[in-house]
Amino acid sequence: xxxxxxxxxxxxxxxxxxxxxxxxxxxxxxxxxxxxxxxxxxxxxxxxxxxxxxxxxxxxxxxxxxxxxxxxxxxxxxxxxxxxxxxxxxxxxxxxxxxxxxxxxxxxxxxxxxxxxxxxxxxxxxxxxxxxxxxxxxxxxxxxxxxxxxxxxxxxxxxxxxxxxxxxxxxxxxxxxxxxxxxxxxxxxxxxxxxxxxxxxxxxxxxxxxxxxxxxxxxxxxxxxxxxxxxxxxxxxxxxxxxxxxxxxxxxxxxxxxxxxxxxxxxxxxxxxxxxxxxxxxxxxxxxxxxxxxxxxxxxxxxxxxxxxxxxxxxxxxxxxxxxxxxxxxxxxxxxxxxxxxxxxxxxxxxxx
Numbered sequence: 001x002x003x004x005x006x007x008x009x010x011x012x013x014x015x016x017x018x019x020x021x022x023x024x025x026x027x028x029x030x031x032x033x034x035x036x037x038x039x040x041x042x043x044x045x046x047x048x049x050x051x052x053x054x055x056x057x058x059x060x061x062x063x064x065x066x067x068x069x070x071x072x073x074x075x076x077x078x079x080x081x082x083x084x085x086x087x088x089x090x091x092x093x094x095x096x097x098x099x100x101x102x103x104x105x106x107x108x109x110x111x112x113x114x115x116x117x118x119x120x121x122x123x124x125x126x127x128x129x130x131x132x133x134x135x136x137x138x139x140x141x142x143x144x145x146x147x148x149x150x151x152x153x154x155x156x157x158x159x160x161x162x163x164x165x166x167x168x169x170x171x172x173x174x175x176x177x178x179x180x181x182x183x184x185x186x187x188x189x190x191x192x193x194x195x196x197x198x199x200x201x202x203x204x205x206x207x208x209x210x211x212x213x214x215x216x217x218x219x220x221x222x223x224x225x226x227x228x229x230x231x232x233x234x235x236x237x238x239x240x241x242x243x244x245x246x247x248x249x250x251x252x253x254x255x256x257x258x259x260x261x262x263x264x265x266x267x268x269x270x271x272x273x274x275x276x277x278x279x280x281x282x283x284x285x286x287x288x289x290x291x292x293x294x295x296x297x298x299x300x301x302x303x304x305x306x307x308x309x310x311x312x313x314x315x316x317x318x319x320x321x322x323x324x325x326x327x328x329x330x331x332x333x334x335x336x337x338x339x340x341x342x343x344x345x346x347x348x349x350x351x352x353x
Contacts (some may be wrong), residue, residue, distance in 0.1 A: 034093025108195040226253040
C-alpha cells in the first residue's frame with residue numbers, strides 16, 4: 001500500500017506541473033494575432049500585489065494564463081507542415097506599434113539578378129573550399145589564403161609568343177586584377193544609383209544637358225590637370241591662368257586639402273568655446289579718445305552758436321546803435337491788461353495819454 005501511495009503522489013505532482021489549457025476570465029482578452037499581442041483589461045488583485053511574498057507568484061500565474069489564451073487563439077488558425085515543422089499563417093496586424101525607423105524594404109535586384117530571373121538561372125551553392133589538383137590541397141575560393149595559394153601556384157608564368165619578352169608578367173597580372181576589382185566596384189555603385197533612381201553622369205564630367213557649362217568645363221580641366229603622377233605640380237600653365245575656385249573641387253582632385261568636420265565637443269568644451277567667442281567680441285570694442293571727443297563737442301557747439309546768430313533778423317524801426325546803424329535787438333512792446341489797478345474794472349490794453 002505504501003508503494004501505491006508513493007506512485008499516486010508522484011503522479012499528482014507531475015499533474016500539478018502541467019496546468020490545464022482552459023483559462024477563465026471575467027472579461028475576454030483583446031488579442032491581436034498579427035502582432036502576437038494580448039491586452040488584459042481585468043482588474044488586478046491589489047492585496048496580492050502588496051504582499052512581497054505573493055507578488056512574484058501572482059504575476060507569474062497571470063502571465064502564464066494570458067500566454068495560454070494567446071496560444072489557444074493561434075492554434076485555432078489553419079496550420080500546415082513545412083520541412084517537418086507545423087507553420088501557421090498569421091493575419092495582418094490591427095495594432096499600430098511605434099518604430100524608431102521605417103520598415104526595411106527588400107533590396108532591388110541587380111542587372112545580373114534580373115537577367116538570371118528572366119532566364120531561369122538558379123544560383124548553385126558552393127562550399128568555401130575547393131580541391132586544387134596542382135597544389136594537391138584544399139584551397140579557399142576567396143580571402144587572403146586564396147591569394148597565397150595563387151602565388152604558390154603561379155610562381156612561374158609563361159611569356160606568350162606575341163608579347164614583349166622584357167615585360168613583367170607578374171606586374172601585368174596584378175594590374176589586370178586591380179582593373180577587374182575597379183570595374184566590379186563601379187558596377188556595384190551603378191546598381192546602387194539605379195536602385196535609387198539617380199541619373200548617372202558621364203565619367204569625369206557631370207553634364208545635365210547636351211552642352212557643358214563654363215563651371216563644368218573648369219572642373220573637368222582641373223581634374224584632368226591633376227591626373228598626372230605629380231598631381232599637376234609640374235604642369236605648364238597658360239598665360240594669365242588663375243586657380244579655379246569651384247565648390248567641392250578638393251573632393252575631386254587628389255592631393256588637395258580637405259576640410260575635416262570637427263568632432264562634436266562635450267558640454268564643457270562647448271561652454272568654454274562660447275565663452276572665448278564672447279570674450280573676443282568684447283575685446284574688439286572701439287577705444288574712445290577723450291581729447292578728440294571733447295574737441296569735437298566744442299567745435300559742434302561753436303558751429304551751432306554761429307548758425308543761431310545767422311538766423312537772427314535785423315530790426316526794422318527807429319532803434320539804432322551807437323554807430324547809427326539799425327540795431328539787431330529791439331525792445332518789445334509791453335502787453336496791456338495784465339496789471340489791473342481796479343479789480344472790478346475790466347481793462348482793454350494800455351491807456352493812451
